[in-house]
Structures are given as structure tokens and as C-alpha cells.
Amino acid sequence: KMPPIASPARTQAIINRYHLKIKKSLGQNFLTDLTVLNKIVEAAGLSEKDDVIEVGPGIGSLTEFLAKNANKVLAFEIDENLIQVLEETLDPYKNVEIVYQDILEANLPEIVNSKFDMSRPLKLVANLPYYITTPILMGVLQGSVTFESITVMMQKEVAERLVAVPGTKAYGELSIAVQYRSQAKISFLVPRTAFIPQPNVDSAIVTLTKREPLAELPYDEKAFFRFVKGSFMHRRKSYWNNLQGMFGKQPEVRERIQRVLDDVKIDKGIRAETLPMSDFIMLTNAFHDAGL
Numbered sequence: 001k002m003p004p005i006a007s008p009a010r011t012q013a014i015i016n017r018y019h020l021k022i023k024k025s026l027g028q029n030f031l032t033d034l035t036v037l038n039k040i041v042e043a044a045g046l047s048e049k050d051d052v053i054e055v056g057p058g059i060g061s062l063t064e065f066l067a068k069n070a071n072k073v074l075a076f077e078i079d080e081n082l083i084q085v086l087e088e089t090l091d092p093y094k095n096v097e098i099v100y101q102d103i104l105e106a107n108l109p110e111i112v113n114s115k116f117d118m119s120r121p122l123k124l125v126a127n128l129p130y131y132i133t134t135p136i137l138m139g140v141l142q143g144s145v146t147f148e149s150i151t152v153m154m155q156k157e158v159a160e161r162l163v164a165v166p167g168t169k170a171y172g173e174l175s176i177a178v179q180y181r182s183q184a185k186i187s188f189l190v191p192r193t194a195f196i197p198q199p200n201v202d203s204a205i206v207t208l209t210k211r212e213p214l215a216e217l218p219y220d221e222k223a224f225f226r227f228v229k230g231s232f233m234h235r236r237k238s239y240w241n242n243l244q245g246m247f248g249k250q251p252e253v254r255e256r257i258q259r260v261l262d263d264v265k266i267d268k269g270i271r272a273e274t275l276p277m278s279d280f281i282m283l284t285n286a287f288h289d290a291g292l
């Protein structure tokens, strides 16, 4: 019986046999720690009831664990040099299908519709290519496909930004964009030694699940995200400064900004990074109501 694809010896043997040129530019770091792989399956709460989408199967290290623990796995891989490898390594798993396509170009709703029967919980589980962690996550969170949960490996520093709370250095636009749409938590940390080749950063597994409904919604989501972006534009400057950057510096405009802040009882000396998401929503709506 074959050892797991992810076992260090087998991973190295696969790399050698196929003369695989590991592409740093595609974020190729293959997991070789079986304990970490088991913990990912556990963090995702996978069972035979679940269908799974994976991004970037690589040589199939995580895919094998997903196939063994879920109903069906659909994986997106951009690197066509891996076709032969994956055909061999995943041959025993008849519940796996690989789509050789850039995940950022894929029409996810259409593919999901054609490949899954939609009666099962759909989960996203992936060891993400780090150079596009944020676009992948934002695309998935803003897209129309509903995931029961998202369990993804990323650079530790990015994970810290996703889960950051107000008043911390990591808190900002990304924290709010993610926490607006999901409940984010770091499940566990993964040292760089868990991969071949080793990346030069440590990693974390983040789990995103459905968040509780917000008390107040922005009238206009686009306006809200524009407002959040503007609020964090110059982190060193005071919030008052950033607000003028967004709305204008004319005395008449400044007066109107001041009046809104007075109304909602926010001090103009405050710093954006101390405001919770609910305040950004409230402020977006208040500035809209004031015609700003």
C-alpha cells in the first residue's frame, strides 16, 4: 500500500520522477506534514455528506485527504504541467475532478452548477497560492456561490489581518471586508517546515463561517467599501484629515463633516483603526444622509 502523497519521501520521489520544476511564481509549496493535513480536515469539519472545492491541488497532497473524507472534490489548478502527475497520484480517487483553469478566471457559479447536485453542503478547503490570497478570498466572498465554510491556509500575517479587532495594528480595510461577510477565526498556525520547498514565511489556517446578521446595513455596499478604503488611506494622519481627503477641504464641507461627527458623537481626533465596523457603516449612512 502506497504512503500518502504528502509523505516527505513520496513527495520528493514524485518531484524527482517527473523532473518537476517547482514554480515559486505560482506559490507552489507542497504540504508534507500529515498531522497538519489531518488538522485541516478536522478544522473544515469534513464528512462524507460534504462536497468540496479546492484551489491549487499541486501534486494532490491535500486533495487526497479531501477525497478520503468528503463526497466529491472539484479542484482548480492553473499549472498544466501537473496534469500527468495528478492523473497518477489521484488515480485511486474516483470522486475527484480537476479543472485546469485560473481560479480568478473561472465562472464558479456555472461550474458548481454543472458539477454538483447542490443538495449537499459545499465547502472550500485549500492551501492557497499566497501571491493571490486576497483576490481569491474576496472573489469567493463577493461571489454568488454559497459556501458552508471556507478553510484556507495563508501567510500568517494575512491571517492576522483577516481576524484583527479594532485598535490593533493589523486591523484595516481587509479585516472589515472579510468580517462584513463572514466570521473569521485562526484555527491553528503552521510552521514553514511543513512544506517542500519551505516558504520564507509562517502560515495559518483560517476558517470563515456564516456571521451573525449585522444590526445596521449600509444603504449602498459600494459606498461603504469606498468609505472604509478612504478611512484607512493615510494611516498616520488623523481621521479628520482622511475625511477631508474624501469629501473636500472647503470650509463649507468641513463644517458639514463636523456636524455629522457631532451628531453621531465621534470625536474628530479619533483614529480610523479604533473604529469598529458598525461605526463605519453608521458613518457611511450618516454622511450619505448629510448629502456628502
Ligand code: SAM
Pocket: 026, 027, 028, 029, 030, 031, 055, 056, 057, 058, 059, 060, 061, 062, 063, 076, 077, 078, 079, 101, 102, 103, 104, 127, 128, 129, 130, 132
Ligand atoms: N494543495 C497543494 C498542497 O497543499 O501541497 C499545493 C498548494 S500550493 C501552496 C498552491 C497551488 O495553487 C499550486 O499548485 C499552484 O500551481 C496553484 N495555483 C497558483 N495560482 C493559481 C490560480 N490562479 N488558479 C488555480 N491554481 C493556482
